[in-house]
Amino acid sequence: MVAAAVSTPDAVVIGMGPGGEDVAGRLADAGWDVVGVDERLVGGECPYWGCIPSKIMVRAGNLVREAHRVPGSAGISRVQSDWRPVHRHVQQATDDWDDKVAVDRFTSRGGTFLRGTARLTGPGEVSVVGADDSETVLRPRRALVLAVGTRPSAPPVPGLAGTPYWTNHELIEAEELPSSLLVLGGGAIGLELGQAVQRFGCDVTVLEAQQRLLAREEPEAAELLMRVLATEGLAFHTGAELVSVGYDGQRFNAVCRRGERLSAERLLVSAGRRVDLERLGASVLGVPADARALPVDDRMRVLGAPGVWAIGDVTGKGAFTHMSMYQADVAVRAILGRGGRPAEYHAVPRVTFTDPEIGAVGLTEAQARAQGLAVRTSVTDLAASARGFVHGSGNDGFIKLVAAGGVLVGATAAGPTGGEVLGLLTLAVQARLPLAELAATIWAYPTFHRAVGEAVKGL
Ligand SMILES: Cc1cc2nc3c(=O)[nH]c(=O)nc-3n(C[C@H](O)[C@H](O)[C@H](O)COP(=O)(O)OP(=O)(O)OC[C@H]3O[C@@H](n4cnc5c(N)ncnc54)[C@H](O)[C@@H]3O)c2cc1C
Numbered sequence: 001m002v003a004a005a006v007s008t009p010d011a012v013v014i015g016m017g018p019g020g021e022d023v024a025g026r027l028a029d030a031g032w033d034v035v036g037v038d039e040r041l042v043g044g045e046c047p048y049w050g051c052i053p054s055k056i057m058v059r060a061g062n063l064v065r066e067a068h069r070v071p072g073s074a075g076i077s078r079v080q081s082d083w084r085p086v087h088r089h090v091q092q093a094t095d096d097w098d099d100k101v102a103v104d105r106f107t108s109r110g111g112t113f114l115r116g117t118a119r120l121t122g123p124g125e126v127s128v129v130g131a132d133d134s135e136t137v138l139r140p141r142r143a144l145v146l147a148v149g150t151r152p153s154a155p156p157v158p159g160l161a162g163t164p165y166w167t168n169h170e171l172i173e174a175e176e177l178p179s180s181l182l183v184l185g186g187g188a189i190g191l192e193l194g195q196a197v198q199r200f201g202c203d204v205t206v207l208e209a210q211q212r213l214l215a216r217e218e219p220e221a222a223e224l225l226m227r228v229l230a231t232e233g234l235a236f237h238t239g240a241e242l243v244s245v246g247y248d249g250q251r252f253n254a255v256c257r258r259g260e261r262l263s264a265e266r267l268l269v270s271a272g273r274r275v276d277l278e279r280l281g282a283s284v285l286g287v288p289a290d291a292r293a294l295p296v297d298d299r300m301r302v303l304g305a306p307g308v309w310a311i312g313d314v315t316g317k318g319a320f321t322h323m324s325m326y327q328a329d330v331a332v333r334a335i336l337g338r339g340g341r342p343a344e345y346h347a348v349p350r351v352t353f354t355d356p357e358i359g360a361v362g363l364t365e366a367q368a369r370a371q372g373l374a375v376r377t378s379v380t381d382l383a384a385s386a387r388g389f390v391h392g393s394g395n396d397g398f399i400k401l402v403a404a405g406g407v408l409v410g411a412t413a414a415g416p417t418g419g420e421v422l423g424l425l426t427l428a429v430q431a432r433l434p435l436a437e438l439a440a441t442i443w444a445y446p447t448f449h450r451a452v453g454e455a456v457k458g459l
């Protein structure tokens with residue numbers, strides 16, 4: 001390795017995902033000398049292998065499904081689904097996994113971009129090693145921002161590590177779909193992508209270790225998805241523990257402790273994601289080696305590490321792009337001394353973009369009860385609402401409200417537009433809107449969101 005170049009900018013941002021890119025750009029806008037570092041693509045997971053390409057696939061799958069709903073309601077339809085336009089759309093959206101536009105956007109704001117792998121070598125020092133083995137040492141004078149996200153975690157199943165299993169990266173980049181796919185993990189990634197590819201003729205089997213899918217959400221959401229997705233042909237094994245995986249050059253063969261033997265052309269590992277603090281060298285900040293996230297205060301300052309901020313998935317507050325962007329805003333205001341409200345997390349929204357969509361905000365009933373709250377709940381069936389009746393096929397869904405102390409503390413909106421209906425529920429939870437206001441609200445007829453009014457009556 002050649003002698004390291006040393007630089008002392010105002011700020012260094014490690015990880016240029018949605019949050020890191022925002023912080024780096026805004027500090028550059030403020031006239032700071034900022035170095036943004038990323039070993040892969042500026043923009044991070046979301047635009048290249050996450051939210052955007054996966055939602056392109058989901059949208060394409062939804063179109064196919066909707067076309068199948070024409071018979072019986074609007075005439076005849078003959079659907080011949082084709083993955084090639086979906087792949088082309090993903091290629092376009094990702095610029096074929098090229099971040100030139102994003103890098104230019106940052107440098108045109110005055111930032112400096114460094115491609116390489118960063119590691120903390122001291123409380124105020126970062127070593128960045130490029131693909132050509134060159135090393136740059138950065139000693140930020142005013143702020144160090146850590147936004148390194150997460151990586152897919154592969155469970156320690158015997159045999160798995162030696163197989164060519166897919167993560168979201170390989171599936172998102174797939175030019176062709178396999179004829180069959182075994183999905184390890186029935187969470188957001190497994191269900192969104194599993195349903196999408198099943199709709200393009202790939203035979204999907206989901207293997208979930210917990211007793212139900214989407215274990216962090218309401219049980220009603222898991223029941224709904226299991227029922228709807230099973231009618232589309234997906235197979236489910238819940239409460240299943242994988243004891244071995246092998247690959248014979250053609251197919252993956254998996255064995256569960258209960259005895260099930262499963263076989264598929266491809267295996268997608270979507271069993272959660274983990275923060276890799278060891279690789280980042282976070283121990284120099286005093287963070288324990290086995291920590292699952294970087295501990296931060298409500299201004300995104302890393303606890304016990306003056307001058308260091310952390311945002312996004314690495315903080316463990318919710319692995320969502322909107323969380324990364326929200327925390328980026330809190331951090332920028334704190335770094336620039338602009339004040340404003342500290343970070344708060346009582347109304348974190350999330351949407352699983354299956355069909356039906358599962359939108360949720362705040363606490364689930366179980367979480368609220370675990371906090372000792374005097375909880376009241378109400379559930380309404382979307383299919384039984386006026387809009388559900390009009391909509392017909394594909395109208396499955398529900399609204400569930402979780403109330404305590406005269407306000408909503410959580411809610412779930414499941415249905416064809418569950419993620420959109422979630423908007424009003426998010427505002428109600430965020431603003432701690434009195435239930436009396438919700439009860440006095442006039443809900444337009446016949447909308448899906450009118451079912452919220454019905455559910456409020458149940459409280
Ligand atoms: C398939 C999929 C679908 C998703 N869909 C949604 C969705 O619909 N909605 C939603 O809100 N969220 C979704 N997410 C989650 C979302 O992508 C993440 O929450 C978001 O990207 C996190 O942003 P971040 O800034 O924390 O980190 P990331 O986007 O992960 O970016 C971190 C960056 O840091 C870089 N990096 C890491 N370590 C180093 C290092 N040591 N040196 C240099 N660079 C480093 C990485 O290369 C990466 O570019 C999805 C995720 C996946 C995988």
Ligand SMILES: NC(=O)c1ccc[n+]([C@@H]2O[C@H](COP(=O)([O-])OP(=O)(O)OC[C@H]3O[C@@H](n4cnc5c(N)ncnc54)[C@H](O)[C@@H]3O)[C@@H](O)[C@H]2O)c1
Nearest residue numbers: 155185186187188189190207208209270271272319351352
């Ligand atoms: N729409 C969205 O906002 C969206 C979409 C995709 C991903 N994401 C984010 O990315 C994160 C990662 O997604 P994910 O789906 O990988 O994780 P996840 O945590 O949502 O789900 C992982 C699932 O895998 C199961 N699992 C773990 N080990 C297993 C094993 N050995 N065998 C069988 N099942 C096992 C877990 O019980 C869990 O249900 C999500 O938590 C979410 O924050 C968000």
